[in-house]
Amino acid sequence: MAKNPKYDPTDPAIVPRFSDIATLLRTKRLEATEEVDIGLCGVPFDLAVNYRAGQRSGPAAVREASRLIRRCHPTSGIAPFDIANICDIGDCLINPMNKEKSIDQIEAYFDGLMEKGITPIAIGGDHTIPLPILRALKKKYGKMGILHVDAHADVLDTICGDKINHATFMRRAMEEGILDPERVIQIGMRGSRFEPEDFTYSLESGYTVITMDDYEEMGRKAAIEKIVTTLGDGPIYISIDIDGLDPAYMPGTGVPELGGIIPRDMQVILRALQGKEIVGADICEYAPALDPTGITGVGIANLAFEILCITADSLQKYGRL
Numbered sequence: 001m002a003k004n005p006k007y008d009p010t011d012p013a014i015v016p017r018f019s020d021i022a023t024l025l026r027t028k029r030l031e032a033t034e035e036v037d038i039g040l041c042g043v044p045f046d047l048a049v050n051y052r053a054g055q056r057s058g059p060a061a062v063r064e065a066s067r068l069i070r071r072c073h074p075t076s077g078i079a080p081f082d083i084a085n086i087c088d089i090g091d092c093l094i095n096p097m098n099k100e101k102s103i104d105q106i107e108a109y110f111d112g113l114m115e116k117g118i119t120p121i122a123i124g125g126d127h128t129i130p131l132p133i134l135r136a137l138k139k140k141y142g143k144m145g146i147l148h149v150d151a152h153a154d155v156l157d158t159i160c161g162d163k164i165n166h167a168t169f170m171r172r173a174m175e176e177g178i179l180d181p182e183r184v185i186q187i188g189m190r191g192s193r194f195e196p197e198d199f200t201y202s203l204e205s206g207y208t209v210i211t212m213d214d215y216e217e218m219g220r221k222a223a224i225e226k227i228v229t230t231l232g233d234g235p236i237y238i239s240i241d242i243d244g245l246d247p248a249y250m251p252g253t254g255v256p257e258l259g260g261i262i263p264r265d266m267q268v269i270l271r272a273l274q275g276k277e278i279v280g281a282d283i284c285e286y287a288p289a290l291d292p293t294g295i296t297g298v299g300i301a302n303l304a305f306e307i308l309c310i311t312a313d314s315l316q317k318y319g320r321l
């Protein structure tokens with residue numbers, strides 16, 4: 001199999017998994033330059049959660065869990081490292097003493113990636129980080145569709161009087177004209193609510209919402225059809241709050257909710273996005289201190305590989321390599 005001459009991935013068939021320094025999906029650790037097509041990066045920010053913190057340690061733990069990942073997708077056959085120049089470009093700088101400065105730093109960092117033509121796949125960090133990421137992407141792509149996987153709709157106006165935190169990004173992004181509401185799909189919503197109206201903003205804005213009750217009624221196949229149809233044509237972003245998945249499989253998160261998406265279904269849903277114009281993605285809310293077995297980190301590394309495969313394929317299809 002021909003390898004991209006620009007890139008020599010670390011092959012676990014040659015270099016043992018337990019050796020060397022850990023990187024995201026075993027890619028080379030390189031600076032974010034114009035040579036990079038897809039930048040895997042960490043955003044170690046957790047200053048805007050209202051319950052259990054520790055998501056700042058997510059990127060480092062996903063690097064360790066990435067040791068398991070191989071080079072080729074088992075179902076699609078996509079070998080992303082043969083298609084695109086994919087690197088671990090390190091972590092976005094944040095200020096652990098200042099939320100507002102950190103949000104600005106994150107936006108500026110992703111502005112820089114856009115200028116260099118790098119498609120980002122970010123590992124959080126709490127679920128505030130999609131807002132500054134999407135602000136940067138909007139300057140390049142305009143309004144986007146989004147697949148938002150989460151136990152919570154993240155459309156509250158405020159928590160404790162605060163407007164930018166891990167429960168508000170899907171509202172702020174709409175207010176700021178970042179999202180095309182007709183191409184917004186939210187899936188996985190469940191759990192007790194603050195108020196009966198917690199989801200009203202989603203519905204009034206025209207988002208398509210598949211709660212876990214809906215998902216169980218309609219089944220995976222029909223849900224995938226709805227996701228694919230809603231996202232339609234044009235640029236899409238993928239944001240996974242890991243609490244969208246069932247805490248039996250993904251316990252290492254700040255706000256676990258019973259009765260979520262199982263990892264197998266999440267894999268199949270992501271595979272169904274092959275062919276879409278994917279412009280960026282994140283997986284957030286992993287708190288390794290709450291993950292004693294490390295299984296959440298392993299799950300996230302595998303979901304990041306799923307996203308990487310469809311993203312590399314997308315860049316090739318849309319002529320962005």
Ligand SMILES: [Mn+2]
Nearest residue numbers: 127150154241
């Ligand atoms: Mn969330």
